[in-house]
Amino acid sequence: MAVIELKNLTYTYGEGTPFCKKAVDNVSLSIEQGEFIGVIGHTGSGKSTLIQTLNGLLRPTGGQVLLNGKDIWAEPKKIREVRFRVGMVFQYPEHQLFEETVLGDIAFGPGNMGLSQEEALKRAREAAKFVGLSEDFYEKSPFELSGGEKRRVAIAGVIAMDPDVLVLDEPTAGLDPQGRDVLLAQITSYHKTRGNTVLLVSHSMEDIARTADRILVMNSSHAAMFGPTKEVFARGPELEQMGLRVPQITKILASLRERGWPVGTALTMEEAVRELLPLLEKGGVRS
Amino acid sequence: MSDQEFITARDVTFAYEPDEGCEPHNVLDGVNIAIRRGEFVALLGHNGSGKSTMAKMFNAMLLPTGGKVFVEGMDTVDEAILYEIRRRVGLVLQNPDNQLVASVVEEDVAFGPENLGVPPQEIRERVDEALKAVGMYDFRLSAPYKLSGGQKQRIAIAGIIAMQPECIVLDEPTAMLDPRGRTEVLDTIHRLNEEKGITIVLITHYMDEAVQAGRVIVMDGGHVLLSGEPREVFSQVELLKKHQLDVPQATELTYRLQGMGFPMPCTLTTEECVEAIAAYLPPLPAASRT
DSSP states (O other): EEEEEEEEEEEEEEETTTTOOEEEEEEEEEETTTTTEEEEEOOSSHHHHHHHTTSSSSOSEEEEEEEETTTTSSGGGGGGHHHHHEEEESSGGGGGSSSHHHHHHHHHHHHHOOHHHHHHHHHHHHHHTTTTOOOGGEEEEESSSSSHHHHHHHHHHTTTTTOOOEEEETTTOOOOOHHHHHHHHHHHHHHHEEEEEEEEEEEEEEHHHHSSSSSEEEEEEEEEEEEEEHHHHHHHOHHTTTOOOOOOHHHHHHHHHHTTTOOOOSSHHHHHHHHHHHHHHHHHHHH | TTTTEEEEEEEEEEOOOOTOOOOOOEEEEEEEEEEEETTTEEOOOOOOTTHHHHHHHTTSSSSOOOEEEEEEEEEEEOOHHHHHHHHHHEOOOGGGGGTTTTTSSSHHHHHHHHHHHHHHHHHHHHHHHHHHHHGGGGGGSEEEEESSSHHHHHHHHHHHHHOOOOOEEESSSTTTOOHHHHHHHHHHHHHHHHHHHHHEEOOOOHHHHHHTSEEEEEETTEEEEEEEEEHHTTTTHHHHHTTOOOOOHHHHHHHHHHHOOOOOOOOOHHHHHHHHHHSOOOOGGGOOOO
């Protein structure tokens, strides 16, 4: 079943003024329950505007956002509930920490939803586990943690609300390679365990290649592509035209394919080796 | 100190002011680095390795607690010459929004030279030249907030260039940018290095940016772990992974295939990797050649 459905979604900034700008233009698509969606597009393509309409931070100027089949603006007074069901992790979320303790910070969201203190803390502990924060962290001040740890606290704060849909905007920006790998592994394992829907916005095509089932490509306020990861990344030249690219490993195999060797599309190192090995063995120069 | 050495760090140690009841911890622990005039150096290391702290030493934003840092032979602890050092070494940070101060692009670029007391006529020339150098001259009357991330970052670089520095230190300048913005910024700093001979120190987590440098320095635990040409450094795949770093996917692919018995060279770029693999693939039937 579709958890999110966009019907002719349009958002115009400053409508009715000389500065009006259409940031999202007539986008229709649907996202199934449990999918992992990658969202890519260059700065100004409309992707940030689009995701901000998903939990009602922005109200569409045209069209509809349906959550579990229901228009989220049908009852504007209930938009707060939508924000609990579509959890949003913004860029550099560690700037939004404010509580005295790590556990207190993570429990703030569920507490705000009206859960009892006990239940909120239980949710917070579960969420902390998902992002790999051990009990030693619970009573620490969030401000004495490293950048990567702070970010995990902030993500746990959204996970603790147990949203149906988790939206992450550039969660790995500024992390070192290992920090990035660890965080992505935690997000994918959370996604598998909870079976909820995740949208990952990223400029890192490698991150998207490793995690997403399908990719939404935003370009000039339109949904330029929306399809399985492999199919989207097989369209390298079109993506480059849009100021995007494909992972290096995908490009290497695409170049070999263009030169005539029968290799498929690879998204990861393992897939690339699997594609190449039979051919290399036929080449027969193994030492 | 050879006369080619522009920045020299000698046995540098550094500890941030400890919290109450905590032992001071050395973020830098005996670092020796020499950066030659006109070099393009990439500085790598995981978060907490000390690389950003080291970068802030290069223009006296931070001063060593032990050891010395010299810029063109000038000791950075000497407050009397602080302006001389800052004029020679400019710093560009990760977030362009934190670095732009004016509401018009050209005013922002003029901010640095104004502070240095440069005469107005010359400021005009320097600003125009700096904006042309980063390919943003046509935007000189725009408002910075209307620009893309890559464009803003190029304005931040222009602001440094207008001070006519000999060296620019960039601390993860592309971390917040989309692929096109990253390319714009990278192309700009390579051009400044090649055409104007400006020394570049680039701190990055992107290995594809590091492979384009003349030299790569890898830091870990407050020390220099490796230093050398990109190919020397990135051929040590296991060592880098052990220190929580990565190699480009091209390098990793040829490395894995080497391990499977195909004696390929270490590759750094897409093109090199394609050539290395093609050499071991069976010849194509003439008909399928394009």
